[in-house]
Every structure is written in structure tokens, then in C-alpha cells.
Amino acid sequence: MLPIVKQLMGWKKGEQASQEEKWYEKAIKNLVKKLKKTGQLEELEKAITNQSGTTKCITIPRYLSFWKLGRVFISQGHYPVLSLDGRLQVSHRKGLPHVIYCRLWRWPDLHSHHELRAVNVCEFAFQLKRDEVCVNPYHYQRVSVSPPETHPHVEIVGNSILETPPPGYISEDWEINKHQINHSMALNLQPVTYCEPLNQHVETSHTSQPTLTVDGFTDPSDSE
Amino acid sequence: MLPIVKQLMGWKKGEQASQEEKWYEKAIKNLVKKLKKTGQLEELEKAITNQSGTTKCITIPRYLSFWKLGRVFISQGHYPVLSLDGRLQVSHRKGLPHVIYCRLWRWPDLHSHHELRAVNVCEFAFQLKRDEVCVNPYHYQRVSVSPPETHPHVEIVGNSILETPPPGYISEDWEINKHQINHSMALNLQPVTYCEPLNQHVETSHTSQPTLTVDGFTDPSDSE
DNA sequence: CTAGTCTAGACATAG
DNA sequence: CTATGTCTAGACTAG
Ligand SMILES: [Zn+2]
Ligand SMILES: [Zn+2]
Numbered sequence: 001m002l003p004i005v006k007q008l009m010g011w012k013k014g015e016q017a018s019q020e021e022k023w024y025e026k027a028i029k030n031l032v033k034k035l036k037k038t039g040q041l042e043e044l045e046k047a048i049t050n051q052s053g054t055t056k057c058i059t060i061p062r063y064l065s066f067w068k069l070g071r072v073f074i075s076q077g078h079y080p081v082l083s084l085d086g087r088l089q090v091s092h093r094k095g096l097p098h099v100i101y102c103r104l105w106r107w108p109d110l111h112s113h114h115e116l117r118a119v120n121v122c123e124f125a126f127q128l129k130r131d132e133v134c135v136n137p138y139h140y141q142r143v144s145v146s147p148p149e150t151h152p153h154v155e156i157v158g159n160s161i162l163e164t165p166p167p168g169y170i171s172e173d174w175e176i177n178k179h180q181i182n183h184s185m186a187l188n189l190q191p192v193t194y195c196e197p198l199n200q201h202v203e204t205s206h207t208s209q210p211t212l213t214v215d216g217f218t219d220p221s222d223s224e
Numbered sequence: 225m226l227p228i229v230k231q232l233m234g235w236k237k238g239e240q241a242s243q244e245e246k247w248y249e250k251a252i253k254n255l256v257k258k259l260k261k262t263g264q265l266e267e268l269e270k271a272i273t274n275q276s277g278t279t280k281c282i283t284i285p286r287y288l289s290f291w292k293l294g295r296v297f298i299s300q301g302h303y304p305v306l307s308l309d310g311r312l313q314v315s316h317r318k319g320l321p322h323v324i325y326c327r328l329w330r331w332p333d334l335h336s337h338h339e340l341r342a343v344n345v346c347e348f349a350f351q352l353k354r355d356e357v358c359v360n361p362y363h364y365q366r367v368s369v370s371p372p373e374t375h376p377h378v379e380i381v382g383n384s385i386l387e388t389p390p391p392g393y394i395s396e397d398w399e400i401n402k403h404q405i406n407h408s409m410a411l412n413l414q415p416v417t418y419c420e421p422l423n424q425h426v427e428t429s430h431t432s433q434p435t436l437t438v439d440g441f442t443d444p445s446d447s448e
Numbered sequence: 449c450t451a452g453t454c455t456a457g458a459c460a461t462a463g
Numbered sequence: 464c465t466a467t468g469t470c471t472a473g474a475c476t477a478g
Contacts (some may be wrong), residue, residue: 030470063473064458064472064473084472084474085450085473087451088471088472089472090470091470092452092471093452094472287456287457288474308456308457309457309465311467313455313457314455315454315455316455316468316469317468318455318456336466
């Protein structure tokens with residue numbers, strides 16, 4: 001096992017025993033692997049060992065990278081179903097990444113993401129719904145659950161998916177689609193494009209372009 | 225548990241006991257679920273209960289449906305890595321689907337897919353590498369392993385991916401890309417399009433189109 | 449919404 | 464190279 005994992009494990013808050021310990025070790029291993037790729041491991045070590053909020057954002061991808069270019073999805077059912085809830089899975093358990101790592105290094109009794117609020121300097125806070133999520137435990141504050149306060153952060157409305165449709169794809173229909181997506185998804189923006197061909201069963205080849213539908217609405221310009 | 229699963233389980237070959245039994249039950253459940261969607265369940269019941277090779281092909285998708293339209297892939301490493309080996313996973317075990325169901329209903333001691341050859345009438349034999357795979361156990365014959373014979377089947381060279389690039393996407397570059405794909409993948413056609421932007425690191429938004437590279441070759445027309 | 453299960457695809461690694 | 468096993472995001476499902 002990597003010494004850095006051992007070291008970071010030493011800063012874990014809460015009881016030192018049980019099955020939990022093993023699971024958190026895997027959670028750290030998972031994180032370390034990702035941060036190594038992006039060269040952010042040193043910043044994590046700095047944040048944890050100094051317990052310092054003056055560290056930079058430490059981010060992991062919110063979802064698989066190919067979603068960033070927009071994914072064409074053929075619905076298998078009657079309507080497109082979307083998950084992409086941002087949960088991380090470690091071993092057989094799922095949870096929101098910032099919650100997992102805040103629980104690990106700061107508040108073992110943390111109940112849910114509602115108890116977390118990002119500090120102002122955090123550019124990739126979970127709530128911002130950007131392509132990357134900050135998991136720096138010192139970029140979050142614990143707050144009491146009940147009152148629906150106004151957020152210090154402004155929601156980033158345009159994300160990279162809505163800003164950059166797949167090049168050349170959809171083209172002039174994009175504006176319509178975007179509105180339909182924004183309408184149907186309301187405030188719960190999901191960075192995915194659904195394009196559901198009418199014809200979805202076993203077909204090995206066809207030359208005509210499938211009719212595009214987004215979120216159940218058929219694009220009226222199918223006679224193009 | 226569904227009666228049809230129970231019924232099909234009754235036709236299982238081999239020992240009636242042990243852990244295997246439970247796993248094969250799950251394998252049947254998995255298959256039944258898929259065939260219900262496509263209306264092929266009756267044909268399976270007919271094939272199994274009559275032990276008849278005169279039944280039609282019974283197919284399941286080889287891979288997730290969104291691959292059929294071509295997937296844009298952002299490599300996380302230095303080059304694209306491709307799996308898509310066609311294996312089915314049931315519970316925690318993986319195997320080739322036609323092998324699994326042939327073992328279940330015909331030859332419990334079947335060693336590998338090398339021992340299987342599709343009958344001539346089978347249009348979706350595993351070896352054809354089409355989008356759907358036939359899992360009708362009576363569409364396969366068991367053969368001895370050693371001699372490298374000529375196949376009765378001709379490989380289908382064009383598959384739906386190579387025939388239908390993502391509409392509007394890549395367009396005039398497609399011919400070039402297709403050749404590069406065919407060249408690089410030789411006879412081991414894989415129905416996937418790789419498009420690797422030069423710029424792959426954490427980027428939240430950019431307006432310029434990424435330069436396309438396929439299989440390591442940079443598209444020279446990036447100054448468009 | 450929250451919380452769980454299942455598995456294809458990604459990855460790792462042995463032969 | 465093929466074969467085989469592990470891990471998990473996304474798909475699905477149920478309360
Ligand atoms: Zn941050
Ligand atoms: Zn067949």
C-alpha cells in the first residue's frame with residue numbers, strides 16, 4: 001500500500017477501528033489515484049496535514065469525461081431516464097464525494113450534503129454543478145440544517161455542455177433543444193443531451209438521419 | 225420469481241446442485257428481462273422446450289445502445305484504450321453470452337467459445353461481430369478445438385458504426401478516419417469511433433472546437 | 449429526493 | 464496477443 005495513503009489515513013477523524021476503517025482506506029486510495037493523474041496530490045497532502053483552508057481547490061471529475069462533449073442516447077424504455085447524480089462509489093457503497101471526504105477528515109458525524117456549505121473561494125463547490133467537484137474538506141463549512149438561507153454562491157447557469165454542443169451536431173436545432181432542456185429540467189440542470197431516434201430496435205444500418213427528440217418532445221423540423 | 229424462469233431452469237443440463245444453480249438462475253433472469261423488451265421470449269421458450277435448431281435467432285445487444293451512433297471518447301491516458309469485448313456479466317462473473325447459454329442448456333462441460341461454431345442459418349452469430357448477438361443455443365454446434373478450418377461464415381466487414389458516422393459529425397474527415405480506423409484495427413474491427421481532442425485536461429468551457437485525432441494521428445485541418 | 453442493486457465498460461494483469 | 468478478474472459510473476428501481 002502507498003505510503004501517502006497511510007499518511008492521509010493518519011489524519012482520519014473518528015474511531016480507529018472496525019470495518020469503516022477499511023472502507024475509508026479504499027476511499028483514500030480512490031482519491032489518490034485520481035489526484036495523481038491530475039497532479040493535485042501535493043495540494044491534498046498540504047490541505048490535510050496543515051488543516052488549511054487557504055489551499056487550492058482539489059477536484060475530481062463529476063462524471064465520465066465523454067459526457068463533456070454531449071452524449072447521444074438511445075432510450076431503451078419509453079422515455080429517457082437520467083441518473084448522473086454525482087455520487088461516488090467506493091467498494092460497494094455510494095455517496096457524494098465531498099460528503100465522503102469531509103466525513104473522513106473533518107466531521108465523522110456529518111449527516112448529509114445539506115450540512116455542508118462551500119467557502120467563497122471554492123470555485124468547484126459541489127453546489128456549483130460544474131464538470132469538476134472540489135473535494136478539499138477545508139473548502140466546506142458545516143452548517144445547521146433547517147433554515148433555507150440565500151446562498152452566497154451564484155449558480156453557474158451555463159455549463160460546458162450547454163455552451164458547447166457537439167461540433168456540427170444538431171446545429172440549428174440546438175437553440176430549440178436547449179430551451180426544451182432548460183424548460184424540462186428546470187433548475188435541476190443536467191449536463192446531457194438526449195437525442196432519441198424514433199427507430200430504436202435492432203437495425204444494422206440506415207442512411208437517413210434519425211428524428212431528434214429531446215425529453216419527449218418531437219422536433220417538428222423532421223422533414224428537413 | 226417468474227414462472228418462465230423456473231420453466232427454463234428445468235431444461236438446464238448438468239448437475240442440479242450447488243452455487244452454480246443460483247448463478248444460472250440469475251443468468252436466465254437476465255436473459256428473460258432482455259428478451260421481454262424485444263418480444264423474443266416466446267422464441268426462446270420454443271427453442272429450449274423443443275430443443276429445436278429450426279427456431280429463429282434470439283438476440284441480445286452486444287454493447288450499450290449508444291455506441292451504435294458512434295461515441296466520442298476523451299482519452300484519459302496517452303492513447304485510447306478499448307474493451308468492448310462482448311462479455312456479459314451476471315452476478316459477479318463475466319463470460320461470453322453464447323457460451324454461457326450453450327453451457328446452460330446444452331453442454332455443461334463446454335470449455336470456451338473456440339468449441340462453438342454457428343449454424344449457417346444463424347444471422348447474428350457471435351463471430352459475425354454484429355450489433356446483436358444470437359444466444360439461441362441451438363444455433364451453435366460444438367466442434368473440436370484444434371484445426372484452423374475455413375469458416376463457413378463470411379465476416380461482415382461493414383458494421384453499422386463504420387457505415388453511419390454520427391450525423392453531421394466529422395463529415396468530410398470521415399473517409400480519412402475510416403481508413404485510419406480500418407488500418408489500425410486491422411481485422412479486429414471494433415465498432416467505435418475514437419476522437420481524441422489534443423486538449424484533454426480540466427477545462428470548464430472553451431469555444432473553439434477541439435482538434436480531432438483518431439488513433440494517434442492528428443488531423444492536419446485544425447486551422448479551420 | 450434518498451438509497452440501494454446490477455452490470456458494461458475501463459482497467460489491470462497474468463499467460 | 465488473448466483470457467480473466469476487479470472496480471465503479473451510470474442505469475435502473477423502489478420507498
Ligand atoms: Zn474548492
Ligand atoms: Zn442465430
